[in-house]
Amino acid sequence: MADFDQELDASGLNCPLPILRAKKTLNGMEADQVLHVIATDPGSVKDFDAFSKQTGNELVESKEDGGKFHFMIKKI
Amino acid sequence: MDDKKLAIIATKGSLDWAYPPFILASTAAALGYETQIFFTFYGLQLLKKKLELQVTPLGNPGMPMPMGMDKWFPILGMTLPGMQGMMTGMMKKKMKDKGVASVDELRELCQEADVKLIACQMTVDLFDMDSSEFIDGIEYAGAAAFFEFAGESDICLYI
Numbered sequence A: 001m002a003d004f005d006q007e008l009d010a011s012g013l014n015c016p017l018p019i020l021r022a023k024k025t026l027n028g029m030e031a032d033q034v035l036h037v038i039a040t041d042p043g044s045v046k047d048f049d050a051f052s053k054q055t056g057n058e059l060v061e062s063k064e065d066g067g068k069f070h071f072m073i074k075k076i
Numbered sequence B: 001m002d003d004k005k006l007a008i009i010a011t012k013g014s015l016d017w018a019y020p021p022f023i024l025a026s027t028a029a030a031l032g033y034e035t036q037i038f039f040t041f042y043g044l045q046l047l048k049k050k051l052e053l054q055v056t057p058l059g060n061p062g063m064p065m066p067m068g069m070d071k072w073f074p075i076l077g078m079t080l081p082g083m084q085g086m087m088t089g090m091m092k093k094k095m096k097d098k099g100v101a102s103v104d105e106l107r108e109l110c111q112e113a114d115v116k117l118i119a120c121q122m123t124v125d126l127f128d129m130d131s132s133e134f135i136d137g138i139e140y141a142g143a144a145a146f147f148e149f150a151g152e153s154d155i156c157l158y159i
Helices: A017-027 A042-056 B015-030 B041-048 B068-074 B074-080 B082-095 B103-112 B120-125 B145-149
Strands: A006-010 A034-039 A058-065 A067-076 B005-010 B034-039 B116-120 B139-141 B155-158
Touching: A006 A042, A006 B155, A017 A034, A017 A042, A017 A067, A017 B015, A034 A042, A042 A058, A042 A067, B005 B015, B005 B041, B005 B145, B015 B034, B015 B082, B015 B103, B034 B041, B034 B145, B041 B116, B041 B120, B074 B082, B103 B116, B116 B120, B120 B139
Parallel strands: A006 A034, B005 B034, B005 B155, B034 B116, B116 B139
Antiparallel strands: A034 A067, A058 A067
C-alpha cells in the first residue's frame, strides 16, 4: 500500500459518518498530503468515489481487504 | 464547486424523520454545498436543546418491527402506554449497534459545517415556543426569507 500522511479508522461507522470524518480530517491537512481511510460500511465505496469527484480531492486507491475498505485520498 | 446550494424544508418531528434532513445537509456541506434547513411545524422539534424524539409504528405499515412484534401485537397493542417509548428505545439501540450517528451528533456536525438552521417564526409563535428552548446559533425567519435562498438553490427538498 502506498504511503500516507494521516490515517482515519472509520470502522463500524455508518453513512454519512465516514465521509464527514474524512472531510474533517482533510480540512486539517496540507495540499498533496494523502489520507488513508479504513471503513466497514459497504456503501462507502461508492460514497468515497462520489466524494472525490465532487470535492476535487483525488481518490488514489480504493480497495477491499479482509472485509474492510481502504481509501487513499490525496488532498487537492 | 463551492457555489452549489441545497435548501431543505424539515417538517417532521419524529426520530426516524429527523435523519434525512441532517444526513443530507451534513453530507452536502462536506461536498462543498452552501446549505440551509428551514424548520417548520413539527420539524421545530429537531431544534430543541433537549431532543426528545420518538418513533411510532402507528400509521406506518412500512416500519420493520423487531422480533416479529407485528405478529404478536395487533396494531391496537401499539397504542398501549409505554409502547412508543419501548419502540423508541429499541430503535435507538439498533442505530447505535449499526454505527448510525445520533441526531444530536449529526446536528452538531451540521452546525460545525456552517449549515444554516432556520426556525419558522410563525410556527414558533403558533405553538407558543420560546427561543430559550432551542439550540444556539439558529436564525428565525419566514417564507419570504426561505425563498430568497431556495430560489437560488440547485437542489430543494421538502422533508
